[in-house]
Amino acid sequence: MKEETILSVRDLxxxxxxxxxxxxxxRGASLDLHEGETxxxxxxxxxxxxxxxxxxxxxxxxxxxxxxxxxxxxGVDLARYSTEEEWLRIRGKKISMVxxxxxxxxxxxxxxxxxxxxxxxxxxxxxxxxxxHAVVDMLDRVGIPDPAMRARQYPHEFSGxxxxxxxxxxxxxxxxxxxxxxxxxxxxxxxxxxxxLQLIKSLxxxxxxxxxxxxxxxxxVANVADRVAVMYAGQIVESGSxxxxxxxxxxxxxxxxxxxxxxxxxxxxxxxSISGTPPNLxxxxxxxxxAPRNPRALKIDFELQPPMFQVSPTHxxxxxxxxxRAPALEPPAxxxxxxxxxxxxxx
Amino acid sequence: xxxYMLKRLSQSIVTLFIVVTTVFLLMRLLPVExxxxxxxxxxxxxxxxAMLQKMGLLDPWYVQVGTFYGKLAKGDLGTSAIYRKDVPVxxxxxxxxxxxxxxGLVAMAFSLVAGLAMGVHMARYKGRFWDRxxxxxxxxxxxxxxxxxxxxxxxxGTDLFKIPLLFxxxxxxxxxxxxxxxxxxxxxxxxxxxxRFMVDELNKDYIKLARAKGMPSSAxxxxxxxxxxxxxxxxxxxxxxxxxxxxxxxxxxLYSIPGMGxxxxxxxxRQDNPMVQALVLxxxxxxxxxxxxxxxxxxxxxxxxxxxKSEGAR
Numbered sequence: 001m002k003e004e005t006i007l008s009v010r011d012l013x014x015x016x017x018x019x020x021x022x023x024x025x026x027r028g029a030s031l032d033l034h035e036g037e038t039x040x041x042x043x044x045x046x047x048x049x050x051x052x053x054x055x056x057x058x059x060x061x062x063x064x065x066x067x068x069x070x071x072x073x074x075g076v077d078l079a080r081y082s083t084e085e086e087w088l089r090i091r092g093k094k095i096s097m098v099x100x101x102x103x104x105x106x107x108x109x110x111x112x113x114x115x116x117x118x119x120x121x122x123x124x125x126x127x128x129x130x131x132x133h134a135v136v137d138m139l140d141r142v143g144i145p146d147p148a149m150r151a152r153q154y155p156h157e158f159s160g161x162x163x164x165x166x167x168x169x170x171x172x173x174x175x176x177x178x179x180x181x182x183x184x185x186x187x188x189x190x191x192x193x194x195x196x197l198q199l200i201k202s203l204x205x206x207x208x209x210x211x212x213x214x215x216x217x218x219x220x221v222a223n224v225a226d227r228v229a230v231m232y233a234g235q236i237v238e239s240g241s242x243x244x245x246x247x248x249x250x251x252x253x254x255x256x257x258x259x260x261x262x263x264x265x266x267x268x269x270x271x272x273s274i275s276g277t278p279p280n281l282x283x284x285x286x287x288x289x290x291a292p293r294n295p296r297a298l299k300i301d302f303e304l305q306p307p308m309f310q311v312s313p314t315h316x317x318x319x320x321x322x323x324x325r326a327p328a329l330e331p332p333a334x335x336x337x338x339x340x341x342x343x344x345x346x347x
Numbered sequence: 348x349x350x351y352m353l354k355r356l357s358q359s360i361v362t363l364f365i366v367v368t369t370v371f372l373l374m375r376l377l378p379v380e381x382x383x384x385x386x387x388x389x390x391x392x393x394x395x396x397a398m399l400q401k402m403g404l405l406d407p408w409y410v411q412v413g414t415f416y417g418k419l420a421k422g423d424l425g426t427s428a429i430y431r432k433d434v435p436v437x438x439x440x441x442x443x444x445x446x447x448x449x450x451g452l453v454a455m456a457f458s459l460v461a462g463l464a465m466g467v468h469m470a471r472y473k474g475r476f477w478d479r480x481x482x483x484x485x486x487x488x489x490x491x492x493x494x495x496x497x498x499x500x501x502x503x504g505t506d507l508f509k510i511p512l513l514f515x516x517x518x519x520x521x522x523x524x525x526x527x528x529x530x531x532x533x534x535x536x537x538x539x540x541x542x543r544f545m546v547d548e549l550n551k552d553y554i555k556l557a558r559a560k561g562m563p564s565s566a567x568x569x570x571x572x573x574x575x576x577x578x579x580x581x582x583x584x585x586x587x588x589x590x591x592x593x594x595x596x597x598x599x600x601l602y603s604i605p606g607m608g609x610x611x612x613x614x615x616x617r618q619d620n621p622m623v624q625a626l627v628l629x630x631x632x633x634x635x636x637x638x639x640x641x642x643x644x645x646x647x648x649x650x651x652x653x654x655x656k657s658e659g660a661r
């Protein structure tokens with residue numbers, strides 16, 4: 001699976017001004033997105049995953065700005081976009097976003113059909129009957145029964161899962177090239193979650209767009225992702241195919257994250273949890289941001305920020321452990337057993 | 348919907364009955380001397396008794412209530428007892444209403460247009476210069492006693508534009524200043540609420556989605572934010588329109604406008620029972636009707652409001 005790069009982020013730095021102080025939310029993150037793939041960005045709350053993807057459609061809050069770095073998409077650098085007119089060429093048309101809570105994502109006083117029609121009229125220049133047909137067609141595509149009647153209803157007449165389908169229909173209305181799903185299933189019942197993930201998958205097969213999931217639900221990741229990027233304190237610390245990151249993780253943070261999964265715990269023993277808190281991003285972070293919470297941290301981790309080391313052509317991680325001079329450190333037992341299972345089952 | 352309206356209407360009638368009866372009884376608690384006015388000292392005891400008897404004030408209170416509602420059922424509101432003796436109540440009130448309503452409606456239209464525009468403008472530039480400037484205006488109007496700036500407007504306004512100081516119904520120019528004076532408070536009120544409701548909407552998630560789907564901010568403002576902010580505004584509109592009947596006490600007295608303002612206070616002080624009862628009946632009907640229409644209007648604007656209790660989770 002060697003696809004073309006559709007979006008390429010290099011050394012992105014995003015700052016927020018908060019009460020006169022400056023917070024660096026994204027500290028030089030780099031990422032490539034391949035055509036047609038499903039990438040999951042995982043990380044704890046506040047790691048910057050939402051902010052990172054919001055820069056792709058220029059939806060940072062008013063006090064935030066991209067300080068440096070580039071976002072290459074279709075030959076233009078989105079990081080340089082500043083006016084609304086520029087962003088309107090991208091938002092909803094080329095790159096769409098689905099938000100977490102479908103209960104509040106729709107205007108309660110506007111008919112569902114109209115809310116989809118707005119997008120179609122704006123971006124595709126359709127109007128009247130033609131646009132209405134496109135709306136009904138779109139509702140049908142996202143699996144809403146009796147779409148012509150449903151289009152005339154208001155959001156409160158839809159269930160949570162159905163509303164998320166409508167939100168997806170809005171995002172898909174202009175056949176974007178990239179769909180960003182910001183925790184699309186967090187607010188939904190478990191049974192509905194699977195349906196929504198299935199729906200996005202099948203739409204992806206039909207339309208051939210690229211999907212980015214933002215989530216801290218590793219279950220979702222395992223279900224849908226081709227590739228995984230792990231984010232910590234505003235940086236991508238490890239990225240690779242789903243198998244590589246799950247079964248052969250290299251960054252201590254990824255180790256810790258996976259070890260804290262209940263499924264990997266040993267019965268009778270307390271569940272592993274990462275001690276400490278993420279660094280305060282108001283201050284400058286020295287060395288590896290995860291070092292203070294990492295019991296196996298090396299001396300250099302506190303001094304110098306590790307570069308990205310390539311593990312395989314598709315797998316890379318930012319940790320000094322991958323430096324040839326580093327001591328051979330064993331990952332935690334849970335990770336080792338995973339690795340063994342994978343090696344045994346795979347070969 | 349129809350059943351709900353019928354139910355609400357019958358509730359309104361009960362409310363009205365309670366209000367009118369309460370006021371009726373309260374008036375009966377006032378000292379009887381008040382009914383005789385200045386002449387009290389000159390009258391003999393027998394004369395006093397005879398006068399009170401004639402007004403029906405010596406009957407037990409339940410008989411008085413009964414008589415009042417009996418006459419009301421026949422559409423008879425009685426005659427003024429003191430304010431303008433023996434003139435039918437409606438004849439006293441009727442010629443005053445058009446002045447108050449005309450001033451009130453024009454002032455309201457003016458304050459709605461200006462106030463909503465101001466509110467939208469403030470929400471659009473929230474936290475920036477215009478928001479602060481208009482907030483200053485709103486604070487000023489609410490904090491400074493209205494007597495101060497209204498008097499200022501009357502004195503300097505009439506002088507500046509060479510307009511007569513007092514109201515003259517044949518001169519159009521004398522309509523202008525009272526209307527503006529009446530609108531000032533309304534503008535501040537509507538602007539404040541409109542801004543508030545719009546800012547509420549702006550912070551909602553669906554605005555985020557509207558932006559993400561590529562709508563220009565101007566279209567979001569008009570199609571989503573403003574439209575939704577009108578709903579809570581609409582609720583108070585009928586009540587405000589109907590309230591113009593009662594006029595404005597201070598402004599009408601300032602410009603000598605023969606309107607309804609102050610009439611109720613006047614007749615209460617002079618213990619003109621039939622007048623008080625008639626006015627209370629009118630004002631409270633108008634108020635209750637306003638609230639009722641407000642609810643109906645709100646339901647028209649907001650599809651989520653259903654007038655029947657429905658089974659279900661939400």
